[in-house]
Amino acid sequence: MxxxxxxxxxxxxxxxxxxxxxxxxxxxxxxxxxxxxxxxxQHLVESARTVFERQGFLHARIADICKEAxxxxxxxYTYFTSKEAIFTxxxxxxxxxxxxxDTPVEDLEPIxxxxxxxxxxxxxxxxxxxxxxxxxxxxxxDDEVLRIRVAREVEFAQIIERRTREYQEEGLVYPDIDPxxxxxxxxxxxxxxxxxxxFENQQSFDFEHAVDQLTLLWVNAVGLSRP
Amino acid sequence: MxxxxxxxxxxxxxxxxxxxxxxxxxxxxxxxxxxxxxxxxQHLVESARTVFERQGFLHARIADICKEAxxxxxxxYTYFTSKEAIFTxxxxxxxxxxxxxDTPVEDLEPIxxxxxxxxxxxxxxxxxxxxxxxxxxxxxxDDEVLRIRVAREVEFAQIIERRTREYQEEGLVYPDIDPxxxxxxxxxxxxxxxxxxxFENQQSFDFEHAVDQLTLLWVNAVGLSRP
Amino acid sequence: MxxxxxxxxxxxxxxxxxxxxxxxxxxxxxxxxxxxxxxxxQHLVESARTVFERQGFLHARIADICKEAxxxxxxxYTYFTSKEAIFTxxxxxxxxxxxxxDTPVEDLEPIxxxxxxxxxxxxxxxxxxxxxxxxxxxxxxDDEVLRIRVAREVEFAQIIERRTREYQEEGLVYPDIDPxxxxxxxxxxxxxxxxxxxFENQQSFDFEHAVDQLTLLWVNAVGLSRP
Amino acid sequence: MxxxxxxxxxxxxxxxxxxxxxxxxxxxxxxxxxxxxxxxxQHLVESARTVFERQGFLHARIADICKEAxxxxxxxYTYFTSKEAIFTxxxxxxxxxxxxxDTPVEDLEPIxxxxxxxxxxxxxxxxxxxxxxxxxxxxxxDDEVLRIRVAREVEFAQIIERRTREYQEEGLVYPDIDPxxxxxxxxxxxxxxxxxxxFENQQSFDFEHAVDQLTLLWVNAVGLSRP
DNA sequence: GATGAATGAGTATTCATTCAT
DNA sequence: CATGAATGAATACTCATTCAT
Numbered sequence: 018m019x020x021x022x023x024x025x026x027x028x029x030x031x032x033x034x035x036x037x038x039x040x041x042x043x044x045x046x047x048x049x050x051x052x053x054x055x056x057x058x059q060h061l062v063e064s065a066r067t068v069f070e071r072q073g074f075l076h077a078r079i080a081d082i083c084k085e086a087x088x089x090x091x092x093x094y095t096y097f098t099s100k101e102a103i104f105t106x107x108x109x110x111x112x113x114x115x116x117x118x119d120t121p122v123e124d125l126e127p128i129x130x131x132x133x134x135x136x137x138x139x140x141x142x143x144x145x146x147x148x149x150x151x152x153x154x155x156x157x158x159d160d161e162v163l164r165i166r167v168a169r170e171v172e173f174a175q176i177i178e179r180r181t182r183e184y185q186e187e188g189l190v191y192p193d194i195d196p197x198x199x200x201x202x203x204x205x206x207x208x209x210x211x212x213x214x215x216f217e218n219q220q221s222f223d224f225e226h227a228v229d230q231l232t233l234l235w236v237n238a239v240g241l242s243r244p
Numbered sequence: 245m246x247x248x249x250x251x252x253x254x255x256x257x258x259x260x261x262x263x264x265x266x267x268x269x270x271x272x273x274x275x276x277x278x279x280x281x282x283x284x285x286q287h288l289v290e291s292a293r294t295v296f297e298r299q300g301f302l303h304a305r306i307a308d309i310c311k312e313a314x315x316x317x318x319x320x321y322t323y324f325t326s327k328e329a330i331f332t333x334x335x336x337x338x339x340x341x342x343x344x345x346d347t348p349v350e351d352l353e354p355i356x357x358x359x360x361x362x363x364x365x366x367x368x369x370x371x372x373x374x375x376x377x378x379x380x381x382x383x384x385x386d387d388e389v390l391r392i393r394v395a396r397e398v399e400f401a402q403i404i405e406r407r408t409r410e411y412q413e414e415g416l417v418y419p420d421i422d423p424x425x426x427x428x429x430x431x432x433x434x435x436x437x438x439x440x441x442x443f444e445n446q447q448s449f450d451f452e453h454a455v456d457q458l459t460l461l462w463v464n465a466v467g468l469s470r471p
Numbered sequence: 472m473x474x475x476x477x478x479x480x481x482x483x484x485x486x487x488x489x490x491x492x493x494x495x496x497x498x499x500x501x502x503x504x505x506x507x508x509x510x511x512x513q514h515l516v517e518s519a520r521t522v523f524e525r526q527g528f529l530h531a532r533i534a535d536i537c538k539e540a541x542x543x544x545x546x547x548y549t550y551f552t553s554k555e556a557i558f559t560x561x562x563x564x565x566x567x568x569x570x571x572x573d574t575p576v577e578d579l580e581p582i583x584x585x586x587x588x589x590x591x592x593x594x595x596x597x598x599x600x601x602x603x604x605x606x607x608x609x610x611x612x613d614d615e616v617l618r619i620r621v622a623r624e625v626e627f628a629q630i631i632e633r634r635t636r637e638y639q640e641e642g643l644v645y646p647d648i649d650p651x652x653x654x655x656x657x658x659x660x661x662x663x664x665x666x667x668x669x670f671e672n673q674q675s676f677d678f679e680h681a682v683d684q685l686t687l688l689w690v691n692a693v694g695l696s697r698p
Numbered sequence: 699m700x701x702x703x704x705x706x707x708x709x710x711x712x713x714x715x716x717x718x719x720x721x722x723x724x725x726x727x728x729x730x731x732x733x734x735x736x737x738x739x740q741h742l743v744e745s746a747r748t749v750f751e752r753q754g755f756l757h758a759r760i761a762d763i764c765k766e767a768x769x770x771x772x773x774x775y776t777y778f779t780s781k782e783a784i785f786t787x788x789x790x791x792x793x794x795x796x797x798x799x800d801t802p803v804e805d806l807e808p809i810x811x812x813x814x815x816x817x818x819x820x821x822x823x824x825x826x827x828x829x830x831x832x833x834x835x836x837x838x839x840d841d842e843v844l845r846i847r848v849a850r851e852v853e854f855a856q857i858i859e860r861r862t863r864e865y866q867e868e869g870l871v872y873p874d875i876d877p878x879x880x881x882x883x884x885x886x887x888x889x890x891x892x893x894x895x896x897f898e899n900q901q902s903f904d905f906e907h908a909v910d911q912l913t914l915l916w917v918n919a920v921g922l923s924r925p
Numbered sequence: 926g927a928t929g930a931a932t933g934a935g936t937a938t939t940c941a942t943t944c945a946t
Numbered sequence: 947c948a949t950g951a952a953t954g955a956a957t958a959c960t961c962a963t964t965c966a967t
């Protein structure tokens with residue numbers, strides 16, 4: 018017998034049964050039962066992030082990722098089925114905590130809370146600008162990623178909406194403000210401003226000045242600045 | 245996610261600029277001195293828009309454009325050097341007049357001016373959502389298009405800034421507002437909101453309600469709503 | 472803009488419409504409207520036959536076929552979608568006329584008719600042994616080809632069955648013969664013998680002797696040899 | 699037809715013989731001195747048969763066999779050198795006794811002997827149809843397996859030939875029959891019919907009817923049916 | 926013996942772009 | 947100018963086989 022190989026098409030889909038092929042996992046592969054396996058997988062995800070940040074999604078070749086991870090070509094497919102698969106993993110692994118403020122703000126005045134949240138958002142955005150930019154890119158042609166991105170925006174809006182509604186009930190926010198729409202608009206304001214500032218290298222504003230102004234506009238807009 | 249792939253020219257790997265390539269002259273070809281030529285060219289541009297809107301830039305193959313235009317494969321290159329070239333032409337041909345309000349608003353009160361501008365922006369955005377989406381896509385990997393897009397945003401911001409500054413000098417806008425930063429923020433608010441509303445199919449707001457609320461937030465934010 | 476390219480996954484199957492993709496043609500491509508085109512296509516089919524006969528289906532690479540046809544790699548895909556596609560074309564192009572006897576046998580005695588048919592079958596089989604062997608190979612894993620092959624056998628059997636039934640009605644064939652089953656059995660005898668003789672390089676019988684014996688067995692079996 | 703592909707080792711490119719490769723010693727490995735070892739080996743062979751029958755040889759991956767046997771990927775190579783090696787083992791392990799009739803037929807009349815042999819052949823064929831199909835597949839590209847298959851046919855023919863010659867000497871078979879050629883032809887008839895009946899799902903004949911008709915044709919053909 | 930992670934040879938396939946007619 | 951056939955660079959992906967633990 019021998020070693021060489023040829024390829025044949027798996028035409029016979031019909032006469033012969035197919036492998037069950039646990040679909041649903043599709044994206045995730047090679048488990049990493051071993052410590053070594055988990056390490057390699059981790060390596061790949063980290064390298065992928067580096068490559069994506071450097072080259073963008075479109076210009077990142079799987080070969081580039083493997084090279085960066087110092088792993089053979091085949092190993093990639095032990096763990097991931099495609100570039101999309103590993104990208105999703107990268108997105109998940111990145112703790113892009115644009116929303117939640119870590120420091121306790123419970124005791125702060127509404128204005129200071131908003132300022133803290135805005136500062137946190139801008140800061141996180143700036144720190145993760147490279148990968149966020151790629152996520153935005155991919156979301157323009159990959160529904161899965163778009164869904165993730167939109168989910169984040171929606172969550173952001175919901176937090177704002179909830180808080181705004183509370184303030185409104187306390188009489189701190191104008192009654193004619195629609196909390197839901199305002200949440201999307203003000204969330205869009207901060208996000209849109211961040212994109213202009215960090216993606217498009219526009220007129221570089223001073224960081225703290227930007228935080229102050231965004232906060233000022235925000236509180237003015239909903240009425241929180243009134244005496 | 246998926247398996248198949250298409251190829252796109254790496255026109256300009258995202259932010260990494262390259263070959264200076266005096267575009268503008270090199271992209272444009274066979275101008276179409278003949279009536280027949282001009283017609284073919286026109287056909288191609290129109291078909292390209294259709295295809296781009298339907299498939300996005302990345303999934304649009306030159307073959308698709310030619311098929312749509314009922315023009316031979318080779319003829320494409322009589323008029324354009326690449327997919328980017330015709331895309332630029334498409335972008336130029338589209339009168340995306342998000343900014344300028346056609347109806348004279350000179351006599352209107354500030355609030356009504358802003359309302360009219362916001363309504364116009366949202367409306368134009370909605371009407372051109374398909375191609376705007378593609379422009380956004382391309383701007384994530386093509387510096388040329390990014391420049392065009394950013395230029396539009398900057399112009400938008402400048403208009404707002406100028407007007408805001410005027411109002412501020414008249415005492416209608418709070419003095420602690422930074423006209424430039426506010427312009428970017430409020431412009432971002434409207435643009436960001438439009439994206440959420442028309443790209444991401446989010447919670448569908450009533451159009452006029454959205455216009456009202458955006459306007460309300462805006463005028464509150466800068467102080468134009470005060471007595 | 473530029474020349475180089477990258478690949479992107481055509482994930483967005485959903486947000487954006489796909490090409491209509493006239494399925495159903497799937498296998499057949501590039502038409503060959505031009506004489507040149509038709510010629511190239513023809514070239515490819517002929518080269519494919521040569522390669523398949525030489526290397527078998529499994530070890531034939533598309534590259535081999537292109538090389539044989541002195542055609543670029545890409546050209547193959549202008550005309551065919553896969554190795555299977557061109558193989559089907561090869562099978563169709565091969566006039567494997569195992570069944571029909573060209574020379575008029577209408578006037579011959581039943582025995583001489585059968586002898587003529589057997590001789591024709593063995594001769595055609597021998598002449599096309601190489602490609603027939605490949606067809607048999609492919610039919611073990613490709614349903615499409617299996618169908619073609621079975622169809623041929625069925626047709627063969629039907630011809631035999633019809634004739635046998637006629638003879639039976641004329642009292643020339645034993646009444647206890649089941650024409651349908653006999654047709655499959657006797658057809659199988661000739662075909663099976665041919666495979667042993669031409670595929671498996673077994674004990675090489677004299678051609679005319681084989682024809683005579685097969686005919687003798689056949690006519691004895693159904694009773695045509697009786698006085 | 700299809701797109702995906704699997705690889706098969708080019709054990710022996712069809713008829714083109716190669717590396718003598720003292721198989722038999724090289725194919726067999728870790729014989730399993732331990733009880734545990736023997737068990738694992740046995741597991742693998744059984745699983746291989748299951749997988750081959752289900753997926754055919756070409757579409758069976760070594761990984762599939764290991765999965766079926768619940769054995770690690772690496773363990774396979776402790777016992778076998780390749781897919782061919784284990785396939786040979788499977789073939790050997792299968793008692794495909796198409797030829798020998800178990801029940802004593804010594805006392806039977808010639809006709810009844812033939813009937814018993816035909817019944818036995820068809821029955822064994824039916825029972826082992828799945829693996830026989832795979833053997834046929836492999837024999838189209840693996841000389842080793844082709845040799846095994848041909849050897850079986852030759853043996854079959856020799857048995858028939860011997861018996862036929864005896865009957866001929868006893869004057870029970872027509873003198874103008876060539877025992878050798880008739881053996882190949884009649885053996886081919888039964889084998890060919892079985893393939894049509896059990897591989898190609900053709901017109902399903904009644905089992906006993908088929909046995910009767912094959913026997914009838916057979917005895918008529920050689921003259922055993924004469925008074 | 927058993928395990929499963931790592932490796933890489935070997936091909937298929939797409940699509941922008943050129944060029945002879 | 948129009949046509950569409952021909953080209954080939956650029957990658958993705960599978961799976962048999964090896965090897966360290």
